[in-house]
Amino acid sequence: MTHRLVALSVASLALLAPLIAPAQGLRPSAPVAGSGVVAPVGLPAAGGLAADYIVAVVNSEPITNNEVRAATQRLAQQLTQQGRPPVDASALAREVLERLINEKAQLQQARESGIDADSAAIDQAEQNIAQQNQMTVPELRRRLVQQGTAPGQFRNQLRDQIVLTRLREREVESRVRVSDLEVDQYLREKQSSNDPATQQINLAQIVVSVPDTATPVQVAALQARAQRALTRALAGEDFAALVREFSDASDSASLAAGGELGLRTGDRYPPLFLQATQNLAVGAISALVRSGAGFHILKVLEKKRGDLPAMTVTQSRARHILLRASPQLSEGAARDKLNEFKKTILAGKANFAELAREQSQDGSAAQGGDLGWANPGMFVPEFEAVMNALEPGQISEPLVSRFGVHLIELMERRQASLSPQEQRESVRAQLREKKLDETYARWAQDVRGRAYVELREPPQ
Known part of the structure; x- marks a missing residue:
């Protein structure tokens, strides 16, 4: 399907960079040990011209050093534009070669299966790429030529990607199913998880500060003051009004907001606050919490799990x-x-x-x-x-x-x-996406394993 060009391979990303958004990329497949024969890649020959030679053969079809070098250079350029740290060129070339091997083996399987893409589908894909980059097709072609890519080469890349996408749909996506039992298990695990990073909590607090120099008598008086505030809060008095009356918070914005600390993941709260509120329902108020800053009274305003679907x-x-x-x-x-x-x-x-x-x-x-x-x-x-x-x-x-x-x-x-049933379907979609990644990786390794691949050393 031509609109799924988010499935572009590393080689195609390199061809299209920097035209295409950095989020695009192929689902990763595990690199295979021993693919490091590419190095040194792209060493110039005498006279400044790059020497070309075959670096791999996949079921009798060659991959050349120039193919790997061009894809590696453009991918490195794209990574730089994304602000990522520099990557070792040899390591990047080895990864690109392995991806090119995988892609060639899959294209061969697609041809054997009779999967193809007609000119109309390629035209549509080219138009989509142009629209994504807010330009016309002629402008896109001019930009590609400026980057050293002929329009015919670009269209061949698009044909390959359409064919690969159709092959992966047939071979991978049709296999993936998520059962009700898997959805139930996921929800149980998430709902019972105590990992603070997966929980979002909004607390409000009344804080009665205790100076470092306070005497025991002063500490007792401040504790009694905090206890009075707690008693009135538990009796149902307006918490925001009690914040304004009792809280010593130095942040005037916090006082104006009724002591609200804001919705954040649990790992961004002090452990003392989490311990005091972890078993409390929304709307409940904690016992007094003693910290180095003083006495705190916490009210749970909101709790939700960040890894569950949005409401x-x-x-x-x-x-x-x-x-x-x-x-x-x-x-x-x-x-x-x-x-x-x-x-x-x-x-x-x-x-x-x-x-x-x-x-x-x-x-x-x-x-x-x-x-x-x-x-x-x-x-x-x-x-x-x-x-x-x-x-x-x-x-x-x-x-x-x-x-x-x-x-x-x-x-x-x-x-x-979202209704409860719709939340379940959203969870199902999350699980299916994860399964697709896993199934694709296994399938790609299987296709790679069944292909005859000969890796060649650079000529001496």
């Missing part, structure tokens, strides 16, 4: 027209047909819902393509990425997913609270 999410309501590729309708023809639909809708000659009822090839057709309110993660990533980029009332370009070719109209957006 509110941005929901989207969209409708679409889906055309499935078939022997009678190619992917390119489906794209052209949807482009015509879009033109007629924008010209006011047709209605999106009516066209969806007449033309869409999925279960939403009867509802005019209406997909209802959707939480993040409910749709496949390539569909959701395009939908999220739309403004209400806007219609997308045709996009390809594993289901076919879509035309999307975003109807509305809203903020909504």
Whole structure:
């Protein structure tokens, strides 16, 4: 699917840097020992020209030193632009070579499986890259040429990435399932966790300061003052009013906020505060807490776990027209047909819902393509990425997913609270993403292990 170019490999990242956002990258696969034969990479030959030679052969297909050098140099440039510390060039080249080996082995498997990408899909991918970088396709091509990349080379890279993405969808994503039992277990573990870093707490405090030079009599008087404040707080008096009356906090903003310390992870509170409040419910008040600064009374204002789903999410309501590729309708023809639909809708000659009822090839057709309110993660990533980029009332370009070719109209957006069931589905999505990473790593290692790989030393 062409919108999932977030799955670009290291080699393709190097090709596109610095055009593409630094968050893009391939799911990591474990490096294989013994791939260090690349060093020295990119040593110039006499006359200032780089000598090229084969550094690896993957099932009879070569990888050259120049390929590795170019990808390594561009990736190093991208890492520098991201402000990361310098990386040893030889180590980076070894990693790039291993990724190139993995990619070539996977492309070979894709060809054997009959997976390909047509020109229309590559055109769409190129247009998406240009839009992401706020430029036209001609501007993108000019920028690439300035960086030493021919447009044809760039399109070949895009073709490879589309093919790899489709292969990984078929071989990896179809295998991943998350059961209700796994969701239950995850929730139990998180809810019973005492790790302060996974908890977010908001406390309010009354502090009665005790000077370092205070005598025992003075300490006793200050403790009695703190106890009076505690007694009144436990009796239900307004805590913020008691803060203003009793607290010696030097921070006037804290006094004005009723002693509120703010929502933060538990590891950012003093251990004494955590111990005093860990078993308290929201709204409860602690016993007196003695610290080096004095006596504290703590009220629990809020507790939540930072690793559980947010209670509110941005929901989207969209409708679409889906055309499935078939022997009678190619992917390119489906794209052209949807482009015509879009033109007629924008010209006011047709209605999106009516066209969806007449033309869409999925279960939403009867509802005019209406997909209802959707939480993040409910749709496949390539569909959701395009939908999220739309403004209400806007219609997308045709996009390809594993289901076919879509035309999307975003109807509305809203903020909504998650029901308990929706929170479970959000947890399921988190677990599935983790499983995808693990399954991909195993699959990539398996493909690598079945390939014949010959690593070659540099010529002497």
